[in-house]
Amino acid sequence: MKITQVRARVFEWKGKTVPPQAHFCSNAMDQLWDRGDSMGTFRFHGWTVVEVETDEGVVGIGNVALAPRIAKAIIDQYLTPLVLNQDPFDYEYLWQRMYRSTLAWGRKGVAMAAISAIDIALWDIMGKATGRPVFKLLGGRTKEKIPCYASKLYRTDLDEMQREAQRYMDQGFKAVKMRFGYGPKDGPVGMRKNLDSVAAVREVIGDDVDLMLECYMGWNLEYAKRMLPKLEKFEPRWLEEPVIADDIDGYAELNRLTNIPISGGEHEFTSYGFRQLLDKGAVSVIQYDTNRVGGITAAHKINALAEAYSVPVIPHAGQMHNYHLTMSTLASPMSEYFPVHDVEVGNELFYYIFEGDPEPVNGFIDLDEHLPGLGLTLSDKYLDQFNIIE
Numbered sequence: 001m002k003i004t005q006v007r008a009r010v011f012e013w014k015g016k017t018v019p020p021q022a023h024f025c026s027n028a029m030d031q032l033w034d035r036g037d038s039m040g041t042f043r044f045h046g047w048t049v050v051e052v053e054t055d056e057g058v059v060g061i062g063n064v065a066l067a068p069r070i071a072k073a074i075i076d077q078y079l080t081p082l083v084l085n086q087d088p089f090d091y092e093y094l095w096q097r098m099y100r101s102t103l104a105w106g107r108k109g110v111a112m113a114a115i116s117a118i119d120i121a122l123w124d125i126m127g128k129a130t131g132r133p134v135f136k137l138l139g140g141r142t143k144e145k146i147p148c149y150a151s152k153l154y155r156t157d158l159d160e161m162q163r164e165a166q167r168y169m170d171q172g173f174k175a176v177k178m179r180f181g182y183g184p185k186d187g188p189v190g191m192r193k194n195l196d197s198v199a200a201v202r203e204v205i206g207d208d209v210d211l212m213l214e215c216y217m218g219w220n221l222e223y224a225k226r227m228l229p230k231l232e233k234f235e236p237r238w239l240e241e242p243v244i245a246d247d248i249d250g251y252a253e254l255n256r257l258t259n260i261p262i263s264g265g266e267h268e269f270t271s272y273g274f275r276q277l278l279d280k281g282a283v284s285v286i287q288y289d290t291n292r293v294g295g296i297t298a299a300h301k302i303n304a305l306a307e308a309y310s311v312p313v314i315p316h317a318g319q320m321h322n323y324h325l326t327m328s329t330l331a332s333p334m335s336e337y338f339p340v341h342d343v344e345v346g347n348e349l350f351y352y353i354f355e356g357d358p359e360p361v362n363g364f365i366d367l368d369e370h371l372p373g374l375g376l377t378l379s380d381k382y383l384d385q386f387n388i389i390e
């Protein structure tokens with residue numbers, strides 16, 4: 001089998017969006033004097049979709065959500081020539097070829113995200129060509145179904161957060177993730193507001209449901225050290241990305257400090273990046289996203305590493321490229337799940353671009369044993385609401 005064409009397209013949402021609100025979610029920009037649009041740094045209103053075609057008519061679909069126009073340019077100008085006329089089953093060779101050819105300027109960030117998209121498409125091809133779902137190529141079913149946590153609960157009015165939390169309880173979820181709205185610049189008042197929001201959600205979900213807390217890099221080491229003891233009584237399952245992704249020693253210090261597990265990794269890349277996090281004891285939960293970290297080829301290696309360190313892997317975002325790894329990995333106990341709703345930060349766009357992601361039932365998703373590849377197709381329902389760049 002040979003790769004004959006790589007088609008990268010950017011899907012930019014031009015439809016209705018939920019307007020940004022102040023203190024919606026803490027983020028790394030909060031600490032600068034210019035707060036501006038508080039949602040700006042984590043809004044993803046575009047996605048790159050990659051279709052890799054073969055001489056046998058099998059087409060693999062990959063995707064990348066970071067800096068989509070740049071990802072497309074990297075794919076078109078650098079990666080496509082490296083994979084054309086190659087056998088998609090040579091996934092490790094092709095991964096190394098893309099990684100090593102772009103090493104001088106690639107390694108992390110959008111270059112690795114672009115590599116991820118092609119790699120995901122290669123695994124989709126391998127699944128489709130062999131008539132097997134990707135999880136069967138990765139080791140098979142390690143769990144009957146995948147437990148999911150509902151991940152939204154952005155900071156709004158506390159009554160509204162409580163109503164939202166109640167909806168997840170009614171839907172049968174046994175775990176939820178909420179976002180902090182305040183950080184170091186908001187002083188003791190913001191600290192109190194952060195704690196009040198955790199108390200409000202905990203009150204609704206009770207003690208038998210896992211509660212994950214998300215900082216999205218909006219705190220710093222000193223602030224996190226002050227917050228951690230105050231959060232202990234809420235028994236969170238984890239505290240996520242309390243400091244920026246480059247402050248690995250900061251993560252390690254916080255992880256040693258309390259019983260609250262520190263999680264991170266959605267802004268880390270390749271097995272080299274995760275070896276560093278694990279060696280330093282920086283995270284107690286790994287949260288790579290397969291469409292950034294280096295694709296399924298890299299994520300599969302990280303899973304093996306995590307297993308050896310006894311650190312669970314709970315990938316960032318739900319989505320098929322992550323679900324197949326979670327299903328096939330004993331070190332992955334659950335998945336994130338973004339409830340479907342109007343386009344807000346953009347995580348939702350996946351549901352507007354693709355069809356095939358399973359819907360949770362009572363807080364669990366399942367993957368079809370008989371659906372070859374990743375099980376995703378491109379949706380034509382919302383095409384008129386996207387600006388598509390060829």
Ligand SMILES: O=C(O)C(=O)C[C@@H](O)CO
Pocket residue numbers: 025042151179214216266316317336345347
């Ligand atoms: O779901 C997460 O872990 C994220 O960081 C999502 C991001 O969009 C901010 O909530």
Ligand SMILES: [Mg+2]
Pocket residue numbers: 214216240241266316
């Ligand atoms: Mg996160």
